[in-house]
Amino acid sequence: MNLLKTITHVIDTIIDRIGRVTTFGALFVMLIIVFEVISRYFFRSPTVWAYELMIMICAMYVMMISSYGLQKKSFVAVDALSSRFPPYASKIIMLFTYFIFFVPFVVILLPAIYRFAIISIQINERSWSFWGQIVWPVKLSLLVAWLLLCAQGVSEMIKLAVWLIENRKQGGLPKAQEG
Numbered sequence: 001m002n003l004l005k006t007i008t009h010v011i012d013t014i015i016d017r018i019g020r021v022t023t024f025g026a027l028f029v030m031l032i033i034v035f036e037v038i039s040r041y042f043f044r045s046p047t048v049w050a051y052e053l054m055i056m057i058c059a060m061y062v063m064m065i066s067s068y069g070l071q072k073k074s075f076v077a078v079d080a081l082s083s084r085f086p087p088y089a090s091k092i093i094m095l096f097t098y099f100i101f102f103v104p105f106v107v108i109l110l111p112a113i114y115r116f117a118i119i120s121i122q123i124n125e126r127s128w129s130f131w132g133q134i135v136w137p138v139k140l141s142l143l144v145a146w147l148l149l150c151a152q153g154v155s156e157m158i159k160l161a162v163w164l165i166e167n168r169k170q171g172g173l174p175k176a177q178e179g
Contacts, residue, residue: 019068
């Protein structure tokens, strides 16, 4: 049990640190927007790169912050069903929904995201615009973000399983006989 708790602690710590750093992505997007607005409307000199860079940073921000959002419970949950049950049954429902919704979702998309990122890196993909910025870092961040989301999902499922094991007596289930 201690090993499982250590694993979840390590995953949660990594995700928390990455999430805290990633939150500054919103600040960078805001600064780029302000710069573009000032350039465009006050100096009549719009930039070629600001719009595209803003989209790239925003995409990276949304992708990289997803595992942090899962950890901090900021996603919509299926509480309408599970909140009507006692805590033990509620945790069982939550674990079950991870297995029927989250696991297939991340497992099915992982190979596609991997190919998406690897091909972009191999061909040194560039954007369609006049600026021609490389886009593989954004696609690579999608793969990294997906792996982090998978890791956080595993952490959440382990935490639920550990809670269920530790509280099985209160859930009305007898503890295993030692013998």
